[in-house]
Amino acid sequence: MSYHLNYLFLGVFFVGACAVPVLALGLARLIAPRKPGKEKLSSYECGVETSGDAWVQFRVQYYLFAILFVVFDVEALFLFPWAVVFREMGMAGLAAMAIFLGILALGLAYAWQEGVLEWD
Amino acid sequence: MGLGFLIPAIVILAAAPIGMMGLTWYERKVIARMQDRFGPNRVGPYGLLQPIADGIKMFTKEDLVPEGADRFCHLLAPILMVVPSLFLFTVLPLAPGAVAAPLATGLLFFMAAGSSETLAIFMAGWGSRNKFSLLGALRSAAQMISYEVPLLLTLAVIPLVVGSLNLVEVVKAQEGFRWFCATPWGLTALALTLIAGLAEVNRTPFDLPEAESEIVAGFHTEFSGMKFALFYMAEFLSTLALAALAAILFLGGWDGPAAGVVPARWTNALWMTAKTLGMVFVMIWIRGTFPRFRMDQLMGFAWKVMVPLSLANGLGACFWVLRPGLAGNVVSAALPLGAFLVFTQLWLTPKPHLTTKWIDPALKL
Numbered sequence: 001m002s003y004h005l006n007y008l009f010l011g012v013f014f015v016g017a018c019a020v021p022v023l024a025l026g027l028a029r030l031i032a033p034r035k036p037g038k039e040k041l042s043s044y045e046c047g048v049e050t051s052g053d054a055w056v057q058f059r060v061q062y063y064l065f066a067i068l069f070v071v072f073d074v075e076a077l078f079l080f081p082w083a084v085v086f087r088e089m090g091m092a093g094l095a096a097m098a099i100f101l102g103i104l105a106l107g108l109a110y111a112w113q114e115g116v117l118e119w120d
Numbered sequence: 121m122g123l124g125f126l127i128p129a130i131v132i133l134a135a136a137p138i139g140m141m142g143l144t145w146y147e148r149k150v151i152a153r154m155q156d157r158f159g160p161n162r163v164g165p166y167g168l169l170q171p172i173a174d175g176i177k178m179f180t181k182e183d184l185v186p187e188g189a190d191r192f193c194h195l196l197a198p199i200l201m202v203v204p205s206l207f208l209f210t211v212l213p214l215a216p217g218a219v220a221a222p223l224a225t226g227l228l229f230f231m232a233a234g235s236s237e238t239l240a241i242f243m244a245g246w247g248s249r250n251k252f253s254l255l256g257a258l259r260s261a262a263q264m265i266s267y268e269v270p271l272l273l274t275l276a277v278i279p280l281v282v283g284s285l286n287l288v289e290v291v292k293a294q295e296g297f298r299w300f301c302a303t304p305w306g307l308t309a310l311a312l313t314l315i316a317g318l319a320e321v322n323r324t325p326f327d328l329p330e331a332e333s334e335i336v337a338g339f340h341t342e343f344s345g346m347k348f349a350l351f352y353m354a355e356f357l358s359t360l361a362l363a364a365l366a367a368i369l370f371l372g373g374w375d376g377p378a379a380g381v382v383p384a385r386w387t388n389a390l391w392m393t394a395k396t397l398g399m400v401f402v403m404i405w406i407r408g409t410f411p412r413f414r415m416d417q418l419m420g421f422a423w424k425v426m427v428p429l430s431l432a433n434g435l436g437a438c439f440w441v442l443r444p445g446l447a448g449n450v451v452s453a454a455l456p457l458g459a460f461l462v463f464t465q466l467w468l469t470p471k472p473h474l475t476t477k478w479i480d481p482a483l484k485l
Contacts, residue, residue: 006221010210013129013220017206020133021199021350028179028346035182043186043250044341055249062262065419069265072427076272080228083279087441094438101431108427117423119416 064116068108075104128220132209140356141171146397147404154408181345186249189342193247198343198350200240204233205354208361213288215374215388226287227275230365231268234320234358238264241339244351248342256338259415260322266419267319267326270426274312277305277437278369287365291373299372304453305437310370312430314402317366319422321358324407326418363399364392371395424467425460432459 078100086093111117145160145168152159160167185194211226213219223229238261245257279285281300282293300306319326340351367373376391378384413421436452443451 003224006223009125009129009221010207012125013132013207013210014203016129016133017203018199020137020206021202024179024350025195025199025346028181028183031179032345033180033182036184040184041187043188043248044252055246055254056251058254058258062258065262065266068423069269072269073265073272076269076276079273079276080279080285083276084283084285086280086438087283090442094442098435105428105431108423112424117420119419 061116061119068111068116071104071107075101128210132206132220136206136209136357137353139360140353141175143356143360143400144171144174144352146400147407150401150404151408154405175349178346178349183345183347184342186342189249190247193243194342194347197240197244197247198347198354200243201237201354202350202357204236204240205357205361207233208358209364211287212361212364212368213291213373214392215385216288218385218389219288222286222288225285227278227285227290227369230287230361231272231275234361235264235268237354237358240354244343245339248339250342252341253339256341260339263319263322263326263418263422266422267316267426270312270422270430271316271320273427273430273434274309274316275369277309277434280434280437281305281441287368287373291368291375294372295375297372297375299370299375301370301372303440304449305433305440305456306370308429308433308436308456310366312426312433313366313369314399316422316426317362318403318406319418321355321362323355323359323403325410325412327412359403360396360400363403364396366399367392367395371399420467425463428463429456429459432456 079097082093082097089096148170149159149167160170163169163173185191208230210220211223211229213222241260241264242257245253245255245260248254278290278300282290284290294300301310318324340348343351373395374388374392376387378387433452433456436455439455440448440452442448
């Protein structure tokens, strides 16, 4: 029971944590001047007139790294619970995780060999 | 009971901005000393009131939202950046019993809160409708997710050895000067955590997302006034929390000799603070010393050196647990060292120009 109060605390803390930036922004809104102008509101491009739209296509490689990340992030999800009970499992546990990680490492090695990790 | 909740919450929410203000002063002073300057010395004794002057300035600056921007994203991004960075402090113990939420999953909670800042950064970049902002946000996202993989793999050695993700248990396991930085795997993990952590909080030499000579100020180019201040605050809070985490995981947290006269709780809190400030100093030192990475070096280093190295280190820690004594120590030192030598060579050796075979090079996206 008392342990679950920790999560209740985090809920209370969430309200307080949100209040910090909201209050700061609210106070700044009351104090700060507001004199918008056409030049001032155009998006910043080092003083040169803005050209074209900013919402453009970008390199496909960003997605490739995102895919690699998802693979290893899901793997971390398995790794942490395994690590907590590692002492009880001993060598057998190590072997099981080594096989799992070995397959993932092979995937990374394949991506490396295919040039996915080259940024150019 | 209601009061029992409010006190730690108020302490964190009040101490965090004050700590952040102190940290800005500390960083500017240390950097100045390294660059043979004085740093802030006009406002108050030793420039100590400079952060307050900066705060007042931030409050009185106009808040600009560029035309055509996604106003909702633009407003929400700084808030979503600060809230998780405050949450980082809820699981960090300062002294025995002095922790707001001693979660059994503390380490995982810390990582989850820290990595959610990637989303806020991308919202900021996308919401600004500015090319520099979008480029900075993309770089940030790519960098943060790339370095999160070695960071997670590295930190997995802690539950491996301690058998718990609770940060209080982690410190208790190191009490009596059995600090993890004195073990071969612990030393490697400390180095990896610092490197990946610097990348996670976008600090030099990993500050490409804010490389001012290339993309102005990156994802926060279009933010001014209080919104900019909130980004700044989140960055410093994350740095502070990361330093504290490194001190807890590898430097024994509150463990240290007691002074006898003063109650042990006070010396414990003092030790924890001193270690955290020491780690912060190392980060500032790195900032004052190293040049910035290049984008391809940055990504290559994460995937080709850090990931294999953290895997080898984890394997070394497994042996250290299973075979205590000399054998475990030798194996857990040799594995990461070997991996480091092999993979830095593989990473640095010049190779024939490689591009992803199945992407048309003429496309140049």
